[in-house]
Amino acid sequence: MNFDFSEEERSFRREVEEFAKAELPPDWDEKALYWPAGYGTLPGLEEEFKEFHDELLLKLGKRGWLSIGWPSEYGGMNSMVKHAILDDVMSYHRAPPGDVSTAIGGPTIAKVASDEMKREWLPRIARGELRFWLGYSEPNAGSDLASIKTRAVDDGDDFVVNGQKIWSSGAHIADYAWLLAKTDPGAPKYRGETIMLVDNRSPGITIRPLENICGIHSFNEVFFDDVRVPKKNVVGNVNQGFYSVMLALQYERLFVGVGAFRRILDELVAYVKETKSNGRLLADDALVRNKLASMAIEIEVVSGFYWRTAWLMDQGTIPDLESSMLKLFGTELSRTLAGVAMEILGPAGQLKRGSKWAPLRGLVNLGYMDSVSGPIGAGTSEVQRGIIATRGLGLPRK
């Protein structure tokens, strides 16, 4: 068994490290919000950093790093492991490694779209010129995406879309919706739905902000009122959108940002080494030491899941089971880690960002709230357990 990285992968990691050091602003550590595996503080979602993120995407695109995991015939490097290295390093620095368009839309288009669509969209995505938002969830359809109501009606060269999406992360700063709409309401479950790319500037789209649990405007509700979408924007086959969604979710669940786990652990370790409670260094407290040691072990475990999932993708496998295990374990660990961090910080952990007494710049307080979102977004923990039970253990479907 060989779990090691190749020399090329190691050298790529060094290159990304240098890039992050050179490109992130000097005060980035103070500004950057991101709790590992949280969905409400995703780097690059805040309007405040839009310009910086846009420029960073172009720089990443110039190096060919936004398309590393894609097949080489579409400008990629055919290496999900390298893509995972990029995400690992960038998330350690709490920096955005890409966007929905590059991490989810691009690789899915490369697999399922027509040649014409690949030619039109992939180069622009790879250059970092476009941002997507994921238009799946609706007020009454989250886990059960087969029950969406948003309709796309065939009308000549276009589809005409009516309906509502919700929890649309980053819709306010994106260019296109990666939209799941019902194209055949009479079709059996899991058929009759289609993915299409919808220009955010199309007449008939209204985007209303929603504030998340951390008090950040990260997601939105989006209304579609007779929105015309050219048929050439359909991704894959009409009425087979569910297949594309399942594939896209494999890519989405891979990016839990494992570097961010190591980063917060490093910061907690440094904190306990220099902070005293009742005249005693926290680092000498047996309970604190035990808790941090347990977190170190679990972070190793989640890293193992992470590299294995990326590696399996490079072997041409669709790791649906493994990506569910990674997603479940990573997001549950995000919650546990937030709890442990809060216990270590004590009452001061309740102080928010902005307070000069807030330890670790208030990040733990923010993370404690954001970690609630991880086990919900991109498929809840219950849904992941359902996948593991059926596909992994061969238990009957319910």
Ligand SMILES: Cc1cc2nc3c(=O)[nH]c(=O)nc-3n(C[C@H](O)[C@H](O)[C@H](O)COP(=O)(O)OP(=O)(O)OC[C@H]3O[C@@H](n4cnc5c(N)ncnc54)[C@H](O)[C@@H]3O)c2cc1C
């Ligand atoms: C921070 C954040 C960002 C998000 N961003 C986006 C986004 O960008 N785009 C987007 O489309 N959506 C987004 N979502 C929505 C997310 O995908 C849904 O919230 C999620 O799929 C759950 O759907 P729901 O909220 O409707 O809950 P429901 O599906 O109503 O689930 C409620 C409860 O029932 C359980 N449950 C449901 N079905 C089953 C089942 N079959 N077996 C066992 N238990 C079940 C669930 O686990 C959960 O505990 C985001 C969510 C969050 C929290």
